[in-house]
Amino acid sequence: MQYRDYGKTGKKVSMLGFGAMRFSEVDNHDKCVEMIVHAARGGINYFDTAPGYFETRSETVCGKGFAELRRQGLPYYVSTKTFQSNESEIRREIEASLKRLDVPAIDFYHIWCVTSLENWKERKNQGIIKTFQKLKEEKLINHICVSTHLIQNNIAELFTESVFEGVLFGYSAYNFKTREKAFDVVQQKNLGAVVMNPLGGGLIPGNPELCRFLLKSGEECNKENAVKVALQFLWDHKPLSVALVGFANKEEIDLALSAAETHTPRTEAELATAKANASKSFEGICTGCSYCDDCPQEIPIPKFMDAYNRKILEQDEQNIYNQLKWHWNLSSEVAGTCSQCGSCESVCTQHLNIIERLEYIAKNAPK
Ligand code: SF4
Ligand code: SF4
CATH class of the missing domain: 3.20.20.100 (NADP-dependent oxidoreductase domain)
Incomplete structure (x- = not known):
């Protein structure tokens, strides 16, 4: 040691x-x-x-x-x-x-x-x-x-x-x-x-x-x-x-x-x-860098994208909602307030389709 x-x-x-x-x-x-x-x-x-x-x-x-x-x-x-x-x-x-x-x-x-x-x-x-x-x-x-x-x-x-x-x-x-x-x-x-x-x-x-x-x-x-x-x-x-x-x-x-x-x-x-290789390996995955975290609708985008990571990596949609609820204490309804202004996507270091992901989270939330 x-x-x-x-x-x-x-x-x-x-x-x-x-x-x-x-x-x-x-x-x-x-x-x-x-x-x-x-x-x-x-x-x-x-x-x-x-x-x-x-x-x-x-x-x-x-x-x-x-x-x-x-x-x-x-x-x-x-x-x-x-x-x-x-x-x-x-x-x-x-x-x-x-x-x-x-x-x-x-x-x-x-x-x-x-x-x-x-x-x-x-x-x-x-x-x-x-x-x-x-x-x-x-x-x-x-x-x-x-x-x-x-x-x-x-x-x-x-x-x-x-x-x-x-x-x-x-x-x-x-x-x-x-x-x-x-x-x-x-x-x-x-x-x-x-x-x-x-x-x-x-x-x-x-x-x-x-x-x-x-x-x-x-x-x-x-x-x-x-x-x-x-x-x-x-x-x-x-x-x-x-x-x-x-x-x-x-x-x-x-x-x-x-x-x-x-x-x-x-x-x-x-x-x-x-x-540098880590950045490539985690392509498509939100790394939580937070460059996008200035949403006019006050959506905490990095937290939502972190939750969406769970779907990609664990191939289980439910894990999005578990992460939102238990880790971030957030309601999935907030994702539905996106006005699609696009400013977050223009600065995303991973070039993620943030708007589409938020839409997905809002639409597929368990009732
Ligand atoms: S596109 Fe939606 S999430 Fe992104 S900054 Fe605009 S309102 Fe916020
Ligand atoms: S800029 Fe992109 S990679 Fe960074 S936190 Fe926002 S969504 Fe995630």
Whole structure:
């Protein structure tokens, strides 16, 4: 396992992190603890959870796992998050997290899921920065971090806030274009950088063909190899500290560990070529770059196109509507408000027939 600097904190973190949001049997605590120990024995020392995962059960099983790691003398860092913004709510939440996690302090405490720059402004107005600084002075947290799904210039602007020591954001071979700017700030400010959703939310293992361009000659194009090369592509980004993988079982841990063990870094030039090939491979698929995101009808086009991706890649129309409802919290009716002005299609980097796709979504929505 390679250990990388987490920004300027002095902490060395495993480049593969354990995301505690996909346990297949979260109520089987023994099995979850076994997974955590198995990962730590494989060299993973970065564990990420959140109060909301599995309705608080993730933090509880992580707490049991950490107790076992302490017993066995295995090192670990704890990352968790809060959605709250005002001091009393944050304090209530962190007290509960510390209790569930059974630790005296959180190593990496995240301001969770900043949804827009306006949302960030509101949270700042509620005193979130001061509260986090107090928690740090009181040694309840060690490092102040932020997580977000923002993209392009917005993510760069958020990350320039001087209070952050580390950042967490979605990044993968499938949507790297949307958040490349984040790495510019990470480098300038020497931040810890953890990426989540490295396999495109199941898109890559479900569609190994998409990652054929990353395979070495002679390597078979299958789910396992697609996962390996997609993770290795991320580790080729030198400013990245940790790629976080949500594990459902020990087999998935072993696969990701073997990707880490067999990683041979690309040069900058080779990485640039891999990125160019990624753009070709994902042709016809919305990459979420958001250049189109200025609709006069205020339709969140990238979110609708992301949902439409599910139809193309998973060949299941219903998955469009599942993605809209469960991931984006959007009604398909919004797609029907398109006035067909065409401005989005004129700027789409993938040259997608956005109007036709929106029409399809509106017309075929389940009653
Ligand atoms: S074509 Fe439709 S979706 Fe595209 S910008 Fe115009 S109104 Fe919005
Ligand atoms: S529809 Fe096109 S421009 Fe819009 S996010 Fe997707 S790829 Fe980018």
